[in-house]
Amino acid sequence: MIAGLYIHGQSALHRAAAGAKILAMVALGTGVFLIPDWPVVAFVLATVLLLYPVSGFGPRIMWAQIKPILWLLVIFFAVQLWLNDWQAGLLVITRIAAIVMFASLVTLTTKTSDLLASLERAMQPLRPIGVNPEKVSLAISMVLRFIPVISTVASEIRDAQRARGLDRSIIAMVVPLIIRTLKMADDVADAIDARSFD
Amino acid sequence: MKTKDIVYVALFAALTAVLGLFPPITLPVTGVPVTAQSLGPMLAGAILGARRGGLSIVLFLVLVAVGLPLLSGGRGGFGVMIGVTGGFMFGWAISAFVIGLLIEKFWNRLNVFNAALSIAFGGIVVLYAIGNAWVAVVAEISYWQATVGAAPFLIGDAIKVAIATAACLAVRRAYPLISKAG
Numbered sequence: 001m002i003a004g005l006y007i008h009g010q011s012a013l014h015r016a017a018a019g020a021k022i023l024a025m026v027a028l029g030t031g032v033f034l035i036p037d038w039p040v041v042a043f044v045l046a047t048v049l050l051l052y053p054v055s056g057f058g059p060r061i062m063w064a065q066i067k068p069i070l071w072l073l074v075i076f077f078a079v080q081l082w083l084n085d086w087q088a089g090l091l092v093i094t095r096i097a098a099i100v101m102f103a104s105l106v107t108l109t110t111k112t113s114d115l116l117a118s119l120e121r122a123m124q125p126l127r128p129i130g131v132n133p134e135k136v137s138l139a140i141s142m143v144l145r146f147i148p149v150i151s152t153v154a155s156e157i158r159d160a161q162r163a164r165g166l167d168r169s170i171i172a173m174v175v176p177l178i179i180r181t182l183k184m185a186d187d188v189a190d191a192i193d194a195r196s197f198d
Numbered sequence: 199m200k201t202k203d204i205v206y207v208a209l210f211a212a213l214t215a216v217l218g219l220f221p222p223i224t225l226p227v228t229g230v231p232v233t234a235q236s237l238g239p240m241l242a243g244a245i246l247g248a249r250r251g252g253l254s255i256v257l258f259l260v261l262v263a264v265g266l267p268l269l270s271g272g273r274g275g276f277g278v279m280i281g282v283t284g285g286f287m288f289g290w291a292i293s294a295f296v297i298g299l300l301i302e303k304f305w306n307r308l309n310v311f312n313a314a315l316s317i318a319f320g321g322i323v324v325l326y327a328i329g330n331a332w333v334a335v336v337a338e339i340s341y342w343q344a345t346v347g348a349a350p351f352l353i354g355d356a357i358k359v360a361i362a363t364a365a366c367l368a369v370r371r372a373y374p375l376i377s378k379a380g
Contacts, residue, residue: 004265005275022276029280068273072282075347076337083339092338100281107265107275115264135199139208139257146212147268154216170361174237175368178245181209182373188209189202197201 004112011055013109018118038091045098065104210254214238218270232354233270239290240321240362243297252295285332289325296320314363
């Protein structure tokens with residue numbers, strides 16, 4: 001089973017309902033786009049950053065959240081500096097940082113299973129338009145099961161193609177991977193139908 | 199949706215996740231990283247068709263959003279979904295759907311040219327139209343500036359279109375799925 005990005009803790013944010021955190025995230029994401037002044041957005045960012053130690057996360061975890069987009073922030077700041085002024089640059093990067101840091105905080109404090117449970121509840125009203133939450137849940141469980149299986153198949157194919165001297169050919173890798181994946185589907189579908197799912 | 203369709207959807211979501219495990223190739227000179235993962239939406243659309251292909255990418259994105267580190271480089275969670283590159287994430291689902299529609303349309307007379315054009319249209323034109331719009335809004339730059347900024351990534355995408363086209367045609371011969379769906 002793949003481990004989620006959730007980090008265990010006891011803080012108020014950890015205990016808050018998943019749906020409430022998602023709504024807060026949407027509200028914050030919309031809010032910072034409506035604020036045209038960088039000092040206000042910077043204040044929002046500072047508040048979000050403060051929530052990290054409050055939720056029991058140290059600077060190392062904070063850094064890990066922002067690191068992947070740091071280069072983009074630098075570019076965006078430079079572009080604004082070139083086109084407009086440094087205030088516009090700060091507005092853009094504090095805005096992005098606030099959204100990303102809060103969204104990451106929601107991910108860090110909410111169990112994948114809780115998010116999936118709220119997703120299933122949120123899908124119930126969609127039943128009349130043909131969305132079947134049970135089928136979605138089945139699909140989700142299957143993906144989690146298939147990732148390690150397909151990953152094993154991929155390394156088998158890589159070994160086989162290396163023996164043929166084809167290990168640098170992506171086509172020789174991708175085509176057998178897809179065909180073996182599709183063949184798997186027949187057996188899995190039969191197994192599910194044999195157990196009278198539906 | 200029949201059980202088998204659900205299985206196909208799940209398998210291609212998983213395949214997209216597995217493609218993210220392959221180490222990215224860094225292009226010479228420009229230094230732009232090319233990941234195998236964005237092949238996922240192209241393959242899903244070209245092999246499963248519009249509906250199943252689009253849904254398999256939606257399913258993949260749902261799992262990323264709920265906090266599984268399935269994106270290339272072990273990333274995941276809401277931060278990447280609504281961050282700077284969020285438009286490309288949502289664009290993947292639309293691009294798989296559009297590729298699927300076009301491939302279905304050309305299915306009976308599919309050849310290298312119309313397959314490559316379908317995949318390039320959905321996987322580059324549609325994808326960047328959405329992704330660049332998102333970047334333009336988030337970074338407060340013009341649409342044109344966002345497009346220029348994304349240009350270095352096109353080399354990797356051209357390679358991926360070629361791979362997806364070859365894979366789509368090979369799989370169509372060996373294991374056609376779209377005609378079966380009717």
